[in-house]
Amino acid sequence: MKLSKYIACICEGAAEQAIIERLLDANKLIFTYDDMIEGEVIRCRSAKKFEERYLRKGFDEKITVLRILDSRREKFKLSKAYAPKIDVINVITAPEIEMLIILNEGKYTEYKKSNKKPSEFCKTELKYKNVKSTEFLKEYFADASVLVSAIIEYKRVSNIRNGECTLADLLR
Numbered sequence: 718m719k720l721s722k723y724i725a726c727i728c729e730g731a732a733e734q735a736i737i738e739r740l741l742d743a744n745k746l747i748f749t750y751d752d753m754i755e756g757e758v759i760r761c762r763s764a765k766k767f768e769e770r771y772l773r774k775g776f777d778e779k780i781t782v783l784r785i786l787d788s789r790r791e792k793f794k795l796s797k798a799y800a801p802k803i804d805v806i807n808v809i810t811a812p813e814i815e816m817l818i819i820l821n822e823g824k825y826t827e828y829k830k831s832n833k834k835p836s837e838f839c840k841t842e843l844k845y846k847n848v849k850s851t852e853f854l855k856e857y858f859a860d861a862s863v864l865v866s867a868i869i870e871y872k873r874v875s876n877i878r879n880g881e882c883t884l885a886d887l888l889r
Contacts, residue, residue: 718886720747721781727761732814734758735854736800736864736884737785743861746887754780754854766792772799779804787811789878801888806874808882809843811875815839815848818857825874839880 720773726748728734732858737758742747750756754771761767767782784793793805810816815835819828839848847853858864865888872885 718747718806719782720752721779722752723754723778723780724748724752724880725759725767725780725782727759727767727782727784728787729762729784729791730814730849732849732854733785733787734760735812735851735860736814736817738886739858739861739864740857740887743864745748745861745865745889747889748887763794764795765787767793768796768799772803776802781806781809781843785811789806789881795808808884808887809877810884814854816871818843818845818848818863820870820874821863821867823852 726737728737734802737746741750741758757766759771761770772780772790780803782793782803784805785808789807789809789811794807794859795803813835815838819825819835822843824838824843827842828835832840833841836848839845845853845857858867868884868888872883875883877883
């Protein structure tokens, strides 16, 4: 994956942000905090708000926007003035980031049989109550190598659409 000099890493939710920050802290991604606009993960779903808040600073080179989200349908339409200066890469975590926990626990087969959403499976079957919380995820994946293994396994078992990027594509 080719990234620009400037990177904006936009996470859809707190769970995605916790995962990306854990990987950044452990230097497991193909980019670092130093490569990122503002030096941090951005929580902003709207292209218009992103433009207003981050793009008015006048960047002299292209910007790569990495959107970490679980929805393939969520649009991010930049205005005509900015569109040619920005590469938007959607990194899809469908169905949910909680799949990483299910895979790490070795419960993928049981999950597939359950007809439950990943977050619901984690709560009812694995007895993890705060599975979407930043604190839980950072503690659960305190060892970044465990997280990396789960991400690689997630890519292996997922039906990834042609041309779609996953968290595994961001790993060093």
